[in-house]
Amino acid sequence: xxxxxxxxxxxxxxxxxxxxxxxxxxxxxxxxxxxxxxxxxxxxxxxxxxxxxxxxxxxxxxxxxxxxxxxxxxxxxxxxxxxxxxxxxxxxxxxxxxxxxxxxxxxxxxxxxxxxxxxxxxxxxxxxxxxxxxxxxxxxxxxxxxxxxxxxxxxxxxxxxxxxxxxxxxxxxxxxxxxxxxxxxxxxxxxxxxxxxxxxxxxxxxxxxxxxxxxxxxxxxxxxxxxxxxxxxxxxxxxxxxxxxxxxxxxxxxxxxxxxxxxxxxxxxxxxxxxxxxxxxxxxxxxxxxxxxxxxxxxxxxxxxxxxxxx
Amino acid sequence: xxxxxxxxxxxxxxxxxxxxxxxxxxxxxxxxxxxxxxxxxxxxxxxxxxxxxxxxxxxxxxxxxxxxxxxxxxxxxxxxxxxxxxxxxxxxxxxxxxxxxxxxxxxxxxxxxxxxxxxxxxxxxxxxxxxxxxxxxxxxxxxxxxxxxxxxxxxxxxxxxxxxxxxxxxxxxxxxxxxxxxxxxxxxxxxxxxxxxxxxxxxxxxxxxxxxxxxxxxxxxxxxxxxxxxxxxxxxxxxxxxxxxxxxxxxxxxxxxxxxxxxxxxxxxxxxxxxxxxxxxxxxxxxxxxxxxxxxxxxxxxx
Numbered sequence: 001x002x003x004x005x006x007x008x009x010x011x012x013x014x015x016x017x018x019x020x021x022x023x024x025x026x027x028x029x030x031x032x033x034x035x036x037x038x039x040x041x042x043x044x045x046x047x048x049x050x051x052x053x054x055x056x057x058x059x060x061x062x063x064x065x066x067x068x069x070x071x072x073x074x075x076x077x078x079x080x081x082x083x084x085x086x087x088x089x090x091x092x093x094x095x096x097x098x099x100x101x102x103x104x105x106x107x108x109x110x111x112x113x114x115x116x117x118x119x120x121x122x123x124x125x126x127x128x129x130x131x132x133x134x135x136x137x138x139x140x141x142x143x144x145x146x147x148x149x150x151x152x153x154x155x156x157x158x159x160x161x162x163x164x165x166x167x168x169x170x171x172x173x174x175x176x177x178x179x180x181x182x183x184x185x186x187x188x189x190x191x192x193x194x195x196x197x198x199x200x201x202x203x204x205x206x207x208x209x210x211x212x213x214x215x216x217x218x219x220x221x222x223x224x225x226x227x228x229x230x231x232x233x234x235x236x237x238x239x240x241x242x243x244x245x246x247x248x249x250x251x252x253x254x255x256x257x258x259x260x261x262x263x264x265x266x267x268x269x270x271x272x273x274x275x276x277x278x279x280x281x282x283x284x285x286x287x288x289x290x291x292x293x294x295x296x297x298x299x300x301x302x303x304x305x306x307x308x309x310x311x
Numbered sequence: 312x313x314x315x316x317x318x319x320x321x322x323x324x325x326x327x328x329x330x331x332x333x334x335x336x337x338x339x340x341x342x343x344x345x346x347x348x349x350x351x352x353x354x355x356x357x358x359x360x361x362x363x364x365x366x367x368x369x370x371x372x373x374x375x376x377x378x379x380x381x382x383x384x385x386x387x388x389x390x391x392x393x394x395x396x397x398x399x400x401x402x403x404x405x406x407x408x409x410x411x412x413x414x415x416x417x418x419x420x421x422x423x424x425x426x427x428x429x430x431x432x433x434x435x436x437x438x439x440x441x442x443x444x445x446x447x448x449x450x451x452x453x454x455x456x457x458x459x460x461x462x463x464x465x466x467x468x469x470x471x472x473x474x475x476x477x478x479x480x481x482x483x484x485x486x487x488x489x490x491x492x493x494x495x496x497x498x499x500x501x502x503x504x505x506x507x508x509x510x511x512x513x514x515x516x517x518x519x520x521x522x523x524x525x526x527x528x529x530x531x532x533x534x535x536x537x538x539x540x541x542x543x544x545x546x547x548x549x550x551x552x553x554x555x556x557x558x559x560x561x562x563x564x565x566x567x568x569x570x571x572x573x574x575x576x577x578x579x580x581x582x583x584x585x586x587x588x589x590x591x592x593x594x595x596x597x598x599x600x601x602x603x604x605x606x607x608x609x610x611x612x613x614x
Contacts, residue, residue: 016413020420023480026435027423029446042444104329111322126337128585130537132558133578136347136571137340144357183336186329215321244428246540247562261430261540268434268544275438282431289426297419304481305488
């Protein structure tokens with residue numbers, strides 16, 4: 001190809017600049033607005049001339065702050081607690097999904113359990129199931145079936161330790177939400193990790209085995225370090241879903257296990273929206289994924305393309 | 312002897328946790344849902360207490376105008392979203408397929424909308440669409456153009472625009488990856504033969520990209536049926552039923568109307584629909600792949 005002329009190049013840069021502006025613009029807008037008072041947002045002194053304030057963030061995080069913000073009489077939003085819930089749920093379910101998914105992917109590849117076609121077909125099938133479809137059965141099961149009898153040994157012990165009444169059920173606990181997230185993410189993680197494990201040379205594993213390593217040692221000491229990029233991609237995708245999910249969490253959580261998305265939706269549906277505060281909570285929810293994007297965009301793209309291009 | 316035994320057991324040990332969790336938390340719930348869809352079931356009952364009513368829920372939905380409306384909205388949403396995103400995404404990929412600096416920056420910035428929580432995306436767009444304080448109407452007002460009732464009269468369009476904003480980058484990135492893995496020799500040969508850029512795109516690039524594009528479209532289509540939070544936050548399904556997609560209707564039937572049986576039956580209808588679409592696309596993909604392989608070989612031979 002003839003060397004692109006300077007003029008052509010600047011045209012492309014212009015296109016790219018516009019595209020970047022379009023995709024980042026709304027996020028920036030939210031970022032800016034989260035530092036404005038509601039008065040400033042509504043009066044719309046259009047622009048960047050305003051006095052930035054962290055008051056919105058103080059309102060949102062009032063239950064975990066070490067001091068009492070001056071403008072608040074009463075801490076209504078329990079955002080801090082929800083943030084901690086979200087963190088616990090997202091982190092634990094990511095770690096569990098990775099460990100379990102990794103082992104399964106390894107078994108599928110090395111011991112030829114099922115053909116790759118079967119695996120990708122079943123992944124696709126599971127991916128097809130919308131979370132809304134799981135809503136009804138999960139609600140029913142987690143509340144009624146996945147329970148420990150309160151008169152039983154374990155159930156009784158839990159009731160004694162934590163109080164409450166009725167049988168001990170999965171619904172309303174962190175583990176209940178974690179279980180469904182792990183199950184939802186497993187097929188995708190297995191699928192992605194498979195495509196990385198296939199590339200690990202067999203001879204390396206055999207060498208380790210000759211040196212006397214057992215199957216578990218081979219897996220943890222030889223295979224795992226080699227598929228780190230795949231693990232990173234899988235981890236980000238799992239974390240993203242667990243961190244962002246609203247519907248199932250809202251059906252399964254109770255007062256103490258609410259996650260951040262639930263809080264945002266609950267505060268949105270009221271008639272009079274406090275834009276500043278809600279944008280501050282939105283921003284706080286968006287920060288971890290934004291950090292991942294900036295740090296690991298290459299892994300994210302790998303994960304995304306591995307899904308479709310290698311199929 | 313013991314090692315041999317351990318070796319034989321290893322694959323099962325490695326598979327077991329995943330198999331157990333998926334059986335318990337995916338397969339069992341799906342079966343449970345099918346079972347529940349034949350019952351008159353409200354949230355205060357266990358499934359055993361609920362009365363068995365046969366196909367009543369399915370027949371009720373089949374004749375329910377609200378369900379039809381909702382189904383129509385879902386299909387419209389999915390169709391427009393996938394079509395428009397494919398056209399824009401692939402178009403941009405074809406336009407920007409060259410080695411210039413700034414590309415990786417663009418890609419990084421492009422992933423951002425996909426990574427952010429749907430709830431937050433809905434929140435941002437609800438603000439921008441706001442009739443008085445929103446960005447769009449303020450801009451229109453500033454320019455002296457009459458304002459638009461984004462989330463009222465044009466709610467479905469507005470929701471579609473928000474989805475396009477969030478997901479076009481996905482298609483762009485996949486299409487770009489596909490473009491950059493095309494055989495250079497074929498493109499080189501076409502250029503030497505004097506094919507215009509348009510001819511190259513239509514006769515070489517697009518046909519060779521087709522398998523990837525189909526998978527991409529399929530993934531987007533599946534995800535379009537899953538969209539819920541964005542719409543819930545932006546419009547709550549309204550005004551009227553104009554943006555109430557099926558996922559949203561299922562969750563409302565279950566939580567607001569407290570009819571779990573009907574919600575389960577609706578979930579089943581949605582699953583059947585998705586299954587048909589997926590199988591259809593999968594078959595089409597197989598056929599296309601075979602064709603592309605033939606084309607590939609042909610092009611390679613000529614080059």
